[in-house]
Amino acid sequence: MGNHYLFSTKRLGFRTWKTFDLDEFTAINADPEVMHFFQKPYTIEETQAMMDRMQKLFEARGCCYFAVDHLESKELVGTIGLGWKTFESDFTPCVDIGWRIGKKWWNQGLTTEGAKAVLDFAKQLDIKEVYSYATATNLPSIQVMKKIGMDFCYEFDYSELKDYPHLRQCVLYKKVL
DSSP states (O other): OOOOOSEEOSSEEEEOOOGGGHHHHHHHHHOTTTTTTSSSOOOHHHHHHHHHHHHHHHHHHSOOEEEEEETTTOOEEEEEEEEEEOSSSTTOSEEEEEEEEOGGGTTSSHHHHHHHHHHHHHHHTTOOEEEEEEETTOHHHHHHHHHTTOEEEEEEEOGGGTTOHHHHEEEEEEEEO
16 A cells, blocks of 8 residues: 655654544454543444544644554554644643554554654644643553653643543643644
């Protein structure tokens, strides 16, 4: 597949979403371990809706949570990229960095490698600051935030998770670019 990458790292290629990503991304989103820190695993319809939202965000802002391929195997690793958050809080509206990768790719440094490249891409877009947040118990994501040079801001109650008490307490990190 001759994928055209917007940017890449040594091991990862970043691109917009394509129809052929649906099955692989649904498998990632349906994995209960991958989705442990989310409300629930996603259905194929929810995955398609997310891909559609990301495509619209890319068209509007030039960035999104990108589809990320492993360059050597050409497999979809998952998503790493930039979002636009507008929920009610002290720090929104804002650009955020986020990720979700398949279990097969965990503990290989790929999320950190990819997130650093996304921050470089954000600089090229003249984005001045990027936020990231995660459930306070999501230690792997918090570790990535630290590794990419983000600074802890504070803990907060995430209003969109009010019905999920075990997920509601979140930590906020920020990086000035």
